[in-house]
Amino acid sequence: MSDERRGGRQRPPARGRSAQHRSAQRPAERARRTDPARLTAYTVMREINQGAYANLALPKLLREKRLHGRDAAFATELVYGATRLSGLYDAITTRAAGRPVEQIDPAVLDSIRLGAHQVLGMRVPSHAAVDETVALARQVNGSGAAGFVNAVMRRISERGLDEWLDVVTEGVTDPTEALAIRTSHPLWIVKALRAALIGHGRVAANGVEPELARLLEADNAAAKVSLAARPGLATVAELAASGAVASSTSPVGAVLPDGDPGAIAAVREGRAAVQDEGSQLLALAIATAEVGAGAITGERWLDLCAGPGGKAGLLASIAVQRRIPFVANEVNAHRARLVEQTLSAAVAAAVEAGTTVEVRHGDGRDLGGLTPGAYSRVLIDAPCTGLGALRRRPEARWRRRPQDVAALATLQRELLASGIEATRAGGVIGYATCSPHLNETRFVVQDVLRKRDDVELEDARPLFLDAAGAPLPELGDGPYVQLWPQVHGTDAMFLAVLRKR
Numbered sequence: 371m372s373d374e375r376r377g378g379r380q381r382p383p384a385r386g387r388s389a390q391h392r393s394a395q396r397p398a399e400r401a402r403r404t405d406p407a408r409l410t411a412y413t414v415m416r417e418i419n420q421g422a423y424a425n426l427a428l429p430k431l432l433r434e435k436r437l438h439g440r441d442a443a444f445a446t447e448l449v450y451g452a453t454r455l456s457g458l459y460d461a462i463t464t465r466a467a468g469r470p471v472e473q474i475d476p477a478v479l480d481s482i483r484l485g486a487h488q489v490l491g492m493r494v495p496s497h498a499a500v501d502e503t504v505a506l507a508r509q510v511n512g513s514g515a516a517g518f519v520n521a522v523m524r525r526i527s528e529r530g531l532d533e534w535l536d537v538v539t540e541g542v543t544d545p546t547e548a549l550a551i552r553t554s555h556p557l558w559i560v561k562a563l564r565a566a567l568i569g570h571g572r573v574a575a576n577g578v579e580p581e582l583a584r585l586l587e588a589d590n591a592a593a594k595v596s597l598a599a600r601p602g603l604a605t606v607a608e609l610a611a612s613g614a615v616a617s618s619t620s621p622v623g624a625v626l627p628d629g630d631p632g633a634i635a636a637v638r639e640g641r642a643a644v645q646d647e648g649s650q651l652l653a654l655a656i657a658t659a660e661v662g663a664g665a666i667t668g669e670r671w672l673d674l675c676a677g678p679g680g681k682a683g684l685l686a687s688i689a690v691q692r693r694i695p696f697v698a699n700e701v702n703a704h705r706a707r708l709v710e711q712t713l714s715a716a717v718a719a720a721v722e723a724g725t726t727v728e729v730r731h732g733d734g735r736d737l738g739g740l741t742p743g744a745y746s747r748v749l750i751d752a753p754c755t756g757l758g759a760l761r762r763r764p765e766a767r768w769r770r771r772p773q774d775v776a777a778l779a780t781l782q783r784e785l786l787a788s789g790i791e792a793t794r795a796g797g798v799i800g801y802a803t804c805s806p807h808l809n810e811t812r813f814v815v816q817d818v819l820r821k822r823d824d825v826e827l828e829d830a831r832p833l834f835l836d837a838a839g840a841p842l843p844e845l846g847d848g849p850y851v852q853l854w855p856q857v858h859g860t861d862a863m864f865l866a867v868l869r870k871r
């Protein structure tokens with residue numbers, strides 16, 4: 371699609387007509403079909419509405435529709451931006467349409483969300499955004515709906531984002547609620563993140579609002595594409611030769627400024643992978659923690675909740691380099707297969723090195739009882755709400771419910787307890803989540819520690835080193851490590867390191 375068609379720059383007036391004239395045209399007079407990028411974005415929005423995940427549905431459709439380069443980037447920004455900001459855009463649409471969004475057909479609402487994002491969140495000129503949104507609506511929602519979309523889009527485009535933010539927060543006196551509306555997050559998540567910033571010691575309660583705003587804004591920014599070179603299988607230099615830029619945060623990381631990571635041979639071959647730099651640092655921390663004298667000989671590593679295998683991929687390659695047997699366990703059959711796929715290069719390397727990398731399909735809660743004291747290092751990357759990775763999962767904030775936190779609480783405690791059982795004396799246990807929620811992080815660890823005397827908490831901070839080997843900054847008072855997107859540029863990963871007595 372050309373920039374002109376996309377509206378990426380101002381179009382000259384067509385056949386002497388002004389942009390204002392075009393905006394005032396009846397929808398029937400406008401282009402009847404939209405472009406493939408917008409249509410793809412709309413189709414994915416509908417799939418998300420039916421329960422799909424953006425990070426799976428979008429790449430699949432981009433491949434099917436053969437959209438590459440700038441068209442793929444445009445469709446991606448449309449889907450991710452319109453989905454993340456749908457709470458805000460719905461509040462604006464309510465005012466522009468003069469009726470609650472619940473009274474608007476969800477398919478029509480998706481067209482409006484995409485249009486609103488072009489007008490308020492991207493640099494698409496208003497007239498082009500309105501024209502294209504009406505063309506899309508006519509094509510996918512019908513001509514009756516297109517008239518309605520035209521009216522709503524014209525109202526939306528009458529104000530800039532700042533003006534709309536004032537309109538939708540007018541009369542809202544609670545600053546947390548106003549922040550939730552402005553940054554398009556459910557209120558319960560904003561409250562949980564506020565408590566997490568204070569509870570993890572990032573900021574004092576009386577100065578939390580600016581930091582909370584930074585965190586919520588970071589959730590709304592596109593996450594960079596980070597790659598991890600799996601040690602012994604690939605190098606950062608190899609990734610750099612493929613167009614990535616060496617990471618300053620992770621010693622095994624590189625950032626891909628643009629392009630398809632799947633086009634890089636090391637990624638295709640499972641020698642490198644797309645992985646958040648925080649996840650990389652966390653896996654490296656587990657691999658570098660010193661194990662006690664009782665556990666150092668005959669080391670054996672376990673990833674108790676490995677699917678889809680990101681951290682297992684990094685840990686397994688390090689284990690192979692050190693000729694240490696590695697087991698990746700996963701309860702979900704489909705995800706266990708994904709672990710097998712992602713570990714295939716490490717499995718082959720293990721055979722060469724005369725060691726083993728094994729994928730086990732089963733409930734991690736059973737492993738402590740089945741293989742007590744069998745492992746020198748155990749990672750429990752527990753199932754969690756994922757509130758620390760909202761920037762990567764645009765729909766997650768709208769799907770998660772406050773009750774999900776409580777529903778996971780028992781499982782998280784049982785998995786940690788099982789991981790501790792599976793660890794031998796002197797061994798190291800890492801409890802991790804991609805959520806900073808206090809109920810999924812500190813409180814889980816504290817609860818489990820309170821009930822047993824065979825394990826102690828270690829300071830995890832010295833295990834976090836950046837690409838230059840320097841201590842990662844701003845890790846707080848310890849002993850836990852809580853990473854933050856607005857500080858470290860990573861997902862908000864949590865790690866507690868325990869040692870078995």
Ligand SMILES: C[S@@+](CC[C@H](N)C(=O)[O-])C[C@H]1O[C@@H](n2cnc3c(N)ncnc32)[C@H](O)[C@@H]1O
Pocket residue numbers: 649674675676677678679680681682699700701702705732733734735751752753754804
């Ligand atoms: C946060 S994810 C792990 C992410 C993984 N470590 C990575 O870096 O790619 C948690 C995983 O735990 C799995 N899980 C949930 N309950 C489990 C159980 N009882 N035993 C083992 N795995 C479980 C989930 O299916 C999910 O794949």
